[in-house]
Amino acid sequence: MDINDFSADPETLAVRAGQQRTGECEHSDPIFATSSFIFSSAADAAAKFSETVSGNVYSRFTNPTVRAFEQRLAALEGATYCVATASGMAAILCLALALLKAGDRIAVSTGVFGSTVSLFNKILRRFEVQPDFVPLTDLDAWRSAVGSRTRMLFVETPSNPLGEVADLAALATIAREADCLLVVDNVYCTPVLQQPLLLGADIVVHSATKYLDGQGRCVGGALVTADEEIHDSFFNTLRTAGPAMSPFNAWVFHKGLETLPLRMRAHCENADTVARYLVSHPAVERVYYPGLVDHPGHALAARQQQGFGGILSFDLAGGRDRAWQVIDATRMLSITANLGDAKTTITHPASTTHSRITAKERAAAGIGEALVRVGVGLESPADIITDLARGLDRPARLSV
Numbered sequence: 274m275d276i277n278d279f280s281a282d283p284e285t286l287a288v289r290a291g292q293q294r295t296g297e298c299e300h301s302d303p304i305f306a307t308s309s310f311i312f313s314s315a316a317d318a319a320a321k322f323s324e325t326v327s328g329n330v331y332s333r334f335t336n337p338t339v340r341a342f343e344q345r346l347a348a349l350e351g352a353t354y355c356v357a358t359a360s361g362m363a364a365i366l367c368l369a370l371a372l373l374k375a376g377d378r379i380a381v382s383t384g385v386f387g388s389t390v391s392l393f394n395k396i397l398r399r400f401e402v403q404p405d406f407v408p409l410t411d412l413d414a415w416r417s418a419v420g421s422r423t424r425m426l427f428v429e430t431p432s433n434p435l436g437e438v439a440d441l442a443a444l445a446t447i448a449r450e451a452d453c454l455l456v457v458d459n460v461y462c463t464p465v466l467q468q469p470l471l472l473g474a475d476i477v478v479h480s481a482t483k484y485l486d487g488q489g490r491c492v493g494g495a496l497v498t499a500d501e502e503i504h505d506s507f508f509n510t511l512r513t514a515g516p517a518m519s520p521f522n523a524w525v526f527h528k529g530l531e532t533l534p535l536r537m538r539a540h541c542e543n544a545d546t547v548a549r550y551l552v553s554h555p556a557v558e559r560v561y562y563p564g565l566v567d568h569p570g571h572a573l574a575a576r577q578q579q580g581f582g583g584i585l586s587f588d589l590a591g592g593r594d595r596a597w598q599v600i601d602a603t604r605m606l607s608i609t610a611n612l613g614d615a616k617t618t619i620t621h622p623a624s625t626t627h628s629r630i631t632a633k634e635r636a637a638a639g640i641g642e643a644l645v646r647v648g649v650g651l652e653s654p655a656d657i658i659t660d661l662a663r664g665l666d667r668p669a670r671l672s673v
């Protein structure tokens with residue numbers, strides 16, 4: 274096949290889309306570690322600056338390695354356009370700078386990534402953009418939250434850490450009827466498990482830092498869309514404001530995408546095995562994983578996703594002490610709030626990722642003191658279970 278035939282299957286696109294071979298006939302992709310590019314003449318320079326001729330100008334907005342990653346990710350999302358950014362948060366900032374103005378409102382699902390909440394609540398408010406927070410799964414609440422000044426709906430599905438699932442096709446209809454845009458943060462599923470644009474979303478946001486890299490090496494992000502006008506506004510914002518991805522990081526993500534379909538399937542299988550073990554353990558009160566049939570989002574996730582993902586949480590009988598005891602008893606799992614890594618991670622949301630919201634807000638979001646989150650990695654699931662069992666099989670430590 275042609276290496277830029279974007280109609281191939283995802284496994285093929287992940288390995289082949291976006292590569293542009295140079296005259297050196299390299300097999301793997303090169304890294305173009307250059308800040309600027311030379312022109313064949315003064316007229317060529319003028320033509321490329323004025324964009325009457327396309328071509329590389331300066332790596333803040335045109336770099337071949339970054340473009341290779343952008344094309345591969347766009348192909349996987351079933352889209353044409355992608356702009357890579359310095360981080361996932363830089364992608365969300367670019368989204369706001371490109372599409373919002375003073376007086377606009379945005380409807381945002383409660384429980385989105387903590388820094389996203391801070392960006393909307395603290396920074397964008399200073400520019401008179403007003404966020405309205407809406408429960409992720411309540412379609413009536415979305416309908417009534419959307420008013421004449423609402424410019425976009427911003428959702429993260431499944432949610433973190435409880436795995437609640439939003440109906441993307443229904444939200445796309447609500448957005449269309451209100452003449453606003455549906456934006457989906459697709460970090461947890463990746464395009465391997467969920468393609469929001471094909472369900473009617475207008476824009477997909479990524480933190481490439483998580484599963485796209487998959488081995489915890491680099492920070493990066495991206496904005497993906499099928500709409501040329503929206504893409505142009507992202508591109509021009511990035512070009513002028515400058516939160517660009519470095520060529521080296523783009524190369525790491527581009528190579529990371531080659532194994533994304535394989536890795537996501539393994540993350541899903543391992544998470545399913547660990548979830549079933551936890552369900553059967555007497556020390557565990559409740560397991561939150563959309564792959565379990567009694568999870569409230571199960572049927573919807575089964576319909577709209579191609580897998581249930583690698584993130585799960587569980588409530589222990591007990592409180593914070595018991596949760597910390599189980600976390601501290603592990604010897605292999607990494608105690609870190611990060612996720613989307615080959616290495617399994619474990620965290621206590623109430624005292625880390627969700628510590629900056631009030632206890633009342635945590636309770637409303639279902640984040641209890643005895644909740645533990647696991648980002649299931651690619652080790653043997655038997656070994657992950659052995660490590661969790663060290664604390665779970667032990668009697669609860671007496672409180673002091």
Ligand SMILES: *Cc1c(COP(=O)(O)O)cnc(C)c1O
Binds near residue numbers: 360363492
């Ligand atoms: C990590 C993350 C982000 C932010 O990405 P960075 O690369 O850390 O800036 C945004 N959304 C979700 C869901 C994330 O997990």
